[in-house]
Amino acid sequence: MHAYTEMRHAPAPPMLRVEQVHRSFGGVRALSGVDFEVNAGELVGLLGPNGSGKSTLVNVITRMIDAESGSVMLDGTDITRLPPHRIADAGIGRTFQRLRLNDELTLRENAATGAMFRHQRGFGALTRMWLDLGASRQTALDAADKALDLMKVPAAARSRLPKQAPFSIQRRTEIARALAASPKLVLLDEPAAGMNPAEVSELASLLVAANRQLGVAVVLIEHNMELVMRMVQRITVIHRGARIACGTTAEVRNDPAVIEAYLGKRADPGHHGQQSGARQDQVRPKGVASR
Numbered sequence: 001m002h003a004y005t006e007m008r009h010a011p012a013p014p015m016l017r018v019e020q021v022h023r024s025f026g027g028v029r030a031l032s033g034v035d036f037e038v039n040a041g042e043l044v045g046l047l048g049p050n051g052s053g054k055s056t057l058v059n060v061i062t063r064m065i066d067a068e069s070g071s072v073m074l075d076g077t078d079i080t081r082l083p084p085h086r087i088a089d090a091g092i093g094r095t096f097q098r099l100r101l102n103d104e105l106t107l108r109e110n111a112a113t114g115a116m117f118r119h120q121r122g123f124g125a126l127t128r129m130w131l132d133l134g135a136s137r138q139t140a141l142d143a144a145d146k147a148l149d150l151m152k153v154p155a156a157a158r159s160r161l162p163k164q165a166p167f168s169i170q171r172r173t174e175i176a177r178a179l180a181a182s183p184k185l186v187l188l189d190e191p192a193a194g195m196n197p198a199e200v201s202e203l204a205s206l207l208v209a210a211n212r213q214l215g216v217a218v219v220l221i222e223h224n225m226e227l228v229m230r231m232v233q234r235i236t237v238i239h240r241g242a243r244i245a246c247g248t249t250a251e252v253r254n255d256p257a258v259i260e261a262y263l264g265k266r267a268d269p270g271h272h273g274q275q276s277g278a279r280q281d282q283v284r285p286k287g288v289a290s291r
């Protein structure tokens with residue numbers, strides 16, 4: 001009976017498990033044995049100063065670049081060497097630091113390509129096929145509308161081309177495109193970049209709602225600790241290609257290694273030469289409750 005009870009309450013293995021990933025560029029070590037885990041339905045943060053290796057890790061997970069060593073496991077299956085379209089088909093969606101919307105498609109059509117990407121080999125192929133998709137096109141558009149509703153992209157804006165819409169709406173459309181594919185995990189690479197504080201606050205609320213309503217696991221890749229801490233349940237911090245902290249928001253924001261990474265060793269009230277350019281309130285944000 002005791003053994004049965006232990007087995008019944010054993011924690012589920014992580015949905016995504018990255019182990020000992022290494023990657024270099026021209027002799028510069030971008031990732032040095034990084035470990036990273038995401039549980040099903042979890043909302044987590046991947047933090048680090050600019051240039052710490054966050055985007056490189058995301059690119060390894062989605063096979064935009066190859067890891068030199070280490071592994072990426074999804075639901076117990078090794079996806080380290082799968083092509084990008086197979087990884088998308090397995091249930092991993094993503095956005096990019098720089099917008100990658102197709103200027104020839106409307107916002108609605110851009111979002112719809114996400115619903116079809118899992119069964120194609122790239123967005124270029126989708127664009128060429130777009131006018132000949134028939135019923136599949138309508139199904140994709142229906143999925144896009146649901147995702148755009150979730151991200152509160154106004155219906156009146158959806159028939160516009162990307163360049164005709166505000167930047168924040170373009171960002172939300174890119175996230176909707178990732179969600180339209182019905183992923184089990186979505187990786188958002190600095191989704192708030194270029195937004196003003198009001199837009200960032202609204203986006204944070206939308207992402208938390210998407211996580212709760214869809215049950216999709218969300219990884220928020222950011223260097224802005226204040227934004228991440230108001231949203232997530234758990235944070236991993238990497239610096240100079242290595243993981244330096246992992247834990248709750250309270251644990252991470254008080255971690256000496258994290259403070260050092262953001263402020264520099266010599267940072268103190270009388271020192272003005274902060275090495276990373278971060279402010280103290282980015283490490284210890286005011287009014288942000290731990291989750």
